[in-house]
Amino acid sequence: xxxxxxxxxxxxxxxxxxxxxxxxxxxxxxxxxxxxxxxxxxxxxxxxxxxxxxxxxxxxxxxxxxxxxxxxxxxxxxxxxxxxxxxxxxxxxxxxxxxxxxxxxxxxxxxxxxxxxxxxxxxxxxxxxxxxxxxxxxxxxxxxxxxxxxxxxxxxxxxxxxxx
Amino acid sequence: xxxxxxxxxxxxxxxxxxxxxxxxxxxxxxxxxxxxxxxxxxxxxxxxxxxxxxxxxxxxxxxxxxxxxxxxxxxxxxxxx
Numbered sequence: 652x653x654x655x656x657x658x659x660x661x662x663x664x665x666x667x668x669x670x671x672x673x674x675x676x677x678x679x680x681x682x683x684x685x686x687x688x689x690x691x692x693x694x695x696x697x698x699x700x701x702x703x704x705x706x707x708x709x710x711x712x713x714x715x716x717x718x719x720x721x722x723x724x725x726x727x728x729x730x731x732x733x734x735x736x737x738x739x740x741x742x743x744x745x746x747x748x749x750x751x752x753x754x755x756x757x758x759x760x761x762x763x764x765x766x767x768x769x770x771x772x773x774x775x776x777x778x779x780x781x782x783x784x785x786x787x788x789x790x791x792x793x794x795x796x797x798x799x800x801x802x803x804x805x806x807x808x809x810x811x812x813x814x815x
Numbered sequence: 816x817x818x819x820x821x822x823x824x825x826x827x828x829x830x831x832x833x834x835x836x837x838x839x840x841x842x843x844x845x846x847x848x849x850x851x852x853x854x855x856x857x858x859x860x861x862x863x864x865x866x867x868x869x870x871x872x873x874x875x876x877x878x879x880x881x882x883x884x885x886x887x888x889x890x891x892x893x894x895x896x
Binding site for chain 2: 708709710711713714715717739748751757771775776777778779780781782783793794795796797798799800801809811
């Protein structure tokens with residue numbers, strides 16, 4: 652697991668360690684946070700009616716970390732008291748394995764929930780990470796959004812998903 | 816001048832390589848580099864509309880001017896998570 656709050660890893664992700672990193676980050680007194688909301692993205696064994704054998708993740712690692720920093724800064728803009736930890740795994744993952752772990756800590760739960768949801772929406776929009784799905788009978792690159800952090804409509808959509 | 820082009824996902828499959836080192840004109844932009852790449856690998860050309868780009872690990876517009884030894888990356892639509 653990456654030793655930093657934001658990172659890419661080839662190894663299994665450790666949510667408990669990520670939570671420790673987030674709650675112990677910054678200069679806060681112990682007990683400052685009243686809420687830590689976590690999210691795990693896991694490999695689903697079925698997609699579009701196909702039986703998934705494995706997912707092969709690639710990342711442009713330095714830009715992916717940069718994307719996570721951008722997302723962290725956006726979170727701080729919207730929820731000034733919230734802090735974010737975000738680890739994404741790459742390499743070959745099988746159904747049930749964890750591909751992404753997010754922890755959002757805040758003095759109050761509403762901000763932590765919203766920041767966590769916002770973070771995963773933004774990861775899917777802008778992080779330069781790709782997955783090839785190997786399924787029974789074939790394989791395909793999964794393609795989502797065109798990665799553009801300055802796309803304000805996409806950012807607004809992520810805010811709305813986080814806050815509805 | 817010389818640039819390194821890094822490829823991921825579908826574009827890497829088309830090129831059969833993760834990294835390419837190419838000479839480009841002194842006044843080259845990201846778009847210039849793309850046009851040369853798409854000429855070399857015509858199967859990439861249809862993907863232009865869905866791509867974004869990065870230079871030296873920062874997001875970049877296709878109008879961005881390049882410098883010698885820049886690392887240029889064309890980003891297919893992303894699918895993290």
